Amino acid sequence: MTWILFTCFAAFCQAGRNALQSQLSQHLSVPAVTLARFLWAGPLAFVYLLxxxxxxxxxxxxxxxxxxxxxxxxxxxxxVATALMVVLFKQENFAIGAGLAKCEAPVAAFLGVLFFGTQLTLFGWIGVLIGAIAILMLSSPTKMTELSLKTVLLGLACSSAFALTSLWVREATLAISLPFPHRAAWVLFLVISLQTIMLIGFMLITNPSSFKAMFAHKKRVAFTSIASFLGSLGWFSAMSLQTVPLVKTLGQIEIFFMMLISIFILKEIPPKKDVFALVLVATAAIFVMI
Structure with missing residues (x-):
């Protein structure tokens, strides 16, 4: 059951990272906030590999x-997924933006079964579907019909991008003939390093002044990178041991950590429907762990 521990750890770290990115998005451009996720994660991944x-x-x-x-x-x-997440933060509040992006689990389930040979048990499918209902409840301001088309499309695009990321990460780890922690660590280091190089090159060409803005928020950028590295370490390790839909469904316990952040840091009081959504997430987690 090692994948369960890695998933819970990843969900906790990701909740913190999302909160930090939500705050950074108020001061930095979308590419700069996206780079903040990877800037110091590469060196940390290299140290972990060594x-x-x-x-x-x-x-x-x-x-x-x-x-x-x-x-x-x-x-x-x-x-792409991280950039879309930042755009969601700019469109709606923190809980709605992060909630829509968490529809990754059902999208990964369907894409995995159709194109990646993923197999789920009946309990697994029930857990994924219950988790999807919980996320949709969380993502709606008051009623399901009040979600704007733009927000829905952004959320679906973000979820699909995250789902494809996770499915390809799992395929990459399975293709490396090394012991469990080493193959996950290699994929983590390679993916993060490539992302950092691409984003730095893009920003040097399009908007080099963004680096100055990032330096003005260097502490928050550093904490974002650290939280991102730790979260990715958990996700990559879990997905090398278990199928993506089950990992991501269990990972929806991030909602619990998001609520704690909203209450104690962002000073937002969650509505009753969000509390009920948390109960559904707990139910989904039980089904995927059976």
Missing amino acids: SLYAAAPADAPLLSNNTISYVVGAAIMQI
């Missing part, structure tokens, strides 16, 4: 063309 090899020596990975394709695809798609 630590693994020092503790448990293993061979260097043999990267096939398929593995490289999965890594590149995951890196690009996660950048």
Whole structure:
């Protein structure tokens, strides 16, 4: 049940990262907020990889063309997903933006079954569907019919991008013939490093002044990168051990951490329907762990 521990840890870290990104989005451009997620995560991933090899020596990975394709695809798609998440934060409040993006689990389930050979049990499907209902409840300001079309489309695009990222990360880890922690660590390091290089190059060409703005918020940027690295470490490790839909459904316990952040940091009082959505998430988590 190691994947459960990694998933819970990842959900906790991701809730903190989302809160930090939500605050950064008020001061920085979308590319700058996106880069904040990866800027210091690459060096941390490298240190983690070296630590693994020092503790448990293993061979260097043999990267096939398929593995490289999965890594590149995951890196690009996660950048797209993160940018869409920031746009969601600018459209709606913190809870709604993060909630819509968490529809990743049902999207990953359907894409996984159709294109990636993912197999789910009946209990697994029930858990995924219950989790989807909970997320839709959370994402609606008052009633389901009051969601704007623009927000729905952004949320669906964000969820799909995150789902593809997760599915390609799992495929990349499975394609590397190394022990569990090493293959997950290699994919983590490769994906984050590629993302950092691409984003820095893009910003140097399009808007170099953004780096000055990021420096003005250097502490928050650093904390965002650290939380992102720890969250990615948890997600990548969990997805190397278990199918993406189950990991992401259990990962919806992030809603609980989001509520705590909304109450104690953002000073927002969650409505009763959000509390009921949390009960549904707990129910979904039980089904996927059966």
